[in-house]
Amino acid sequence: MASSPPRPIVSIKGLEKTYASGHRALKGVDLEVHAGEIFALLGPNGAGKTTLIGIVCGLVRATAGTVIADGHDIAQDYRAARAKIGLVPQELATDMFETVWHAVNFSRGLFGKPRDHAKVEEVLRALSLWDKRNAKIGALSGGMKRRVLIAKALSHEPSILFLDEPTAGVDVELRRDMWDMVRRLREQGVTIILTTHYIEEAEEMADRIGVIDQGEIILIEEKHALMEKLGRTRITIGLKEPLAAIPPMLADERLALAGDGRTLVLTLMGEGEGAQGAADLIKRLGAEGIDFTTIDTVKSSLEDIFVDLVGKRP
Amino acid sequence: MNLHAVRAIYAFELGRTLRTLFQSIASPVISTSLYFIVFGSAIGSRMQTIDGVSYGAFIVPGLIMLALLTESISNASFGIYLPRFTGTIYELLSAPVSAIEALMGYVGAAATKSVILGLIILGTARLFVPFEIVHPVWAAAFLVLISVSFSLFGFILGLWADGFEKLQVVPIMIITPLTFLGGTFYSVSMLPPAWRTVTLFNPIVYLVNGFRWSFYGQSDIAVGFSLSMIGVFMAVCLGIVVWIFRTGWRLRS
Ligand SMILES: Nc1ncnc2c1ncn2[C@@H]1O[C@H](COP(=O)(O)OP(=O)(O)OP(=O)(O)O)[C@@H](O)[C@H]1O
Ligand SMILES: [Mg+2]
Numbered sequence: 001m002a003s004s005p006p007r008p009i010v011s012i013k014g015l016e017k018t019y020a021s022g023h024r025a026l027k028g029v030d031l032e033v034h035a036g037e038i039f040a041l042l043g044p045n046g047a048g049k050t051t052l053i054g055i056v057c058g059l060v061r062a063t064a065g066t067v068i069a070d071g072h073d074i075a076q077d078y079r080a081a082r083a084k085i086g087l088v089p090q091e092l093a094t095d096m097f098e099t100v101w102h103a104v105n106f107s108r109g110l111f112g113k114p115r116d117h118a119k120v121e122e123v124l125r126a127l128s129l130w131d132k133r134n135a136k137i138g139a140l141s142g143g144m145k146r147r148v149l150i151a152k153a154l155s156h157e158p159s160i161l162f163l164d165e166p167t168a169g170v171d172v173e174l175r176r177d178m179w180d181m182v183r184r185l186r187e188q189g190v191t192i193i194l195t196t197h198y199i200e201e202a203e204e205m206a207d208r209i210g211v212i213d214q215g216e217i218i219l220i221e222e223k224h225a226l227m228e229k230l231g232r233t234r235i236t237i238g239l240k241e242p243l244a245a246i247p248p249m250l251a252d253e254r255l256a257l258a259g260d261g262r263t264l265v266l267t268l269m270g271e272g273e274g275a276q277g278a279a280d281l282i283k284r285l286g287a288e289g290i291d292f293t294t295i296d297t298v299k300s301s302l303e304d305i306f307v308d309l310v311g312k313r314p
Numbered sequence: 315m316n317l318h319a320v321r322a323i324y325a326f327e328l329g330r331t332l333r334t335l336f337q338s339i340a341s342p343v344i345s346t347s348l349y350f351i352v353f354g355s356a357i358g359s360r361m362q363t364i365d366g367v368s369y370g371a372f373i374v375p376g377l378i379m380l381a382l383l384t385e386s387i388s389n390a391s392f393g394i395y396l397p398r399f400t401g402t403i404y405e406l407l408s409a410p411v412s413a414i415e416a417l418m419g420y421v422g423a424a425a426t427k428s429v430i431l432g433l434i435i436l437g438t439a440r441l442f443v444p445f446e447i448v449h450p451v452w453a454a455a456f457l458v459l460i461s462v463s464f465s466l467f468g469f470i471l472g473l474w475a476d477g478f479e480k481l482q483v484v485p486i487m488i489i490t491p492l493t494f495l496g497g498t499f500y501s502v503s504m505l506p507p508a509w510r511t512v513t514l515f516n517p518i519v520y521l522v523n524g525f526r527w528s529f530y531g532q533s534d535i536a537v538g539f540s541l542s543m544i545g546v547f548m549a550v551c552l553g554i555v556v557w558i559f560r561t562g563w564r565l566r567s
Contacts, residue, residue: 057408059404082408083410085408087404087408089404097330106326108318109318110319110323111319111410112319114318
């Protein structure tokens, strides 16, 4: 798919943030987001995700470092940079007494775009908000309010969209809708950077994944490469008769005996070789005349990878 | 210049006023009417004229000023404090909007509202007492300048405040007393000399007198001086706002 080399659309170099409280929220972050991708930023609470997004979007001042968004330095050339960026913040902050229609048109104007009712209508329809256009935002449900925030962020047709935990507190159905919407946006060429606590979300959607912990990026990887590299498949085979030791014919460093010799556990690295590895083992067990009663295959999820990565750090 | 943004903010803020039209207009009109009934008609009928102007007419500029100052400050401060309080300020901060553009939108809307209110109170006053405006163009200029400078001041207040009490304290605890002591209901020349000197440190004296001069052609203080005081005040406020946006004080962490 990626035939031409990826074009960086957001380049972050040496980004530092120390809050007035003295807390060092970002410790020299370097990050490149590629044009047209969905980039998921994963990290535990307080890792610095919102701070990072805040700096790129102009809400937080960096202590040091540079950010280039779509070719424009966010400090020197803030107008051009910000005009390209849309932000859906983590906190639901809305004008309760405004109608959806007014609020979204206001956002478009604020970002320097001329009035265009057709465009705003298109955005509202895409988010299933058209029927609610004359409703006061305060009267909408939480999920609907979040859609309004997304509509506001999209009203000026940004090329980069930041979604800070877009599906926090959103029910399953709405979350699916949100994912669909994000994919549609990507098809239209919008680059999407999202943060999330739901690893299944990153697994489901992201092209690349960055993991941030205690203000440092500890990993940036293409999702499939990440799963390949760090994913594990564990095949557990329940034996009919206990074994004292692994027979020499089966000797394999990936194979272990557990449960009083009644269980064989094969741990395979990477995503691809799982099924093949299981089939091989079964064949060899048959050849050895070892009977078994159960076979269980468990693939580690991104969640396990993530817990592994962050958990190992001090 | 992001004129779309200026227009969006201006329209949004005026829209907020329109939603609360009744409170916005009714309460200042009612309180001003009460002043006219009490001071203008009831007490004023027993008062002698001041420099040839009937007492009722004499207090008109001061009363308009009182409403202008408190309304400009509270509208502008509320306009910017509310998004800070609710968190919707994130949108302004992430938008390609400069300090000057944000000011034009927020302060422009607050000042517009004050000017309209000033005109309504002027009309209301005319129902109670007859008067003529000697220098209408100057009166209009004072009206606009004062609305703008105190809306600017209110904007700063709205950025500085970290609670609703502070928003209310400044107009009530500072502006209202200064206006009352600033020659709204009397001529500074009526005071004993010592107090007259003290009064000259009250900046509102200059506003009230300048405005009154535009109505009746006479003033305790030279008009040029009044105008330059307003100019200085406006320049200081502007400087503070530009500094706030440049440093991100109270806006960006
Ligand atoms: N305005 C602030 N002043 C002082 N410290 C702050 C401020 N904002 C955030 N922090 C601190 O900086 C760190 C990073 O916060 P940040 O909000 O970026 O984390 P996060 O990764 O978004 O977390 P979450 O997943 O909970 O949203 C935290 O320790 C937080 O307490
Ligand atoms: Mg966060």
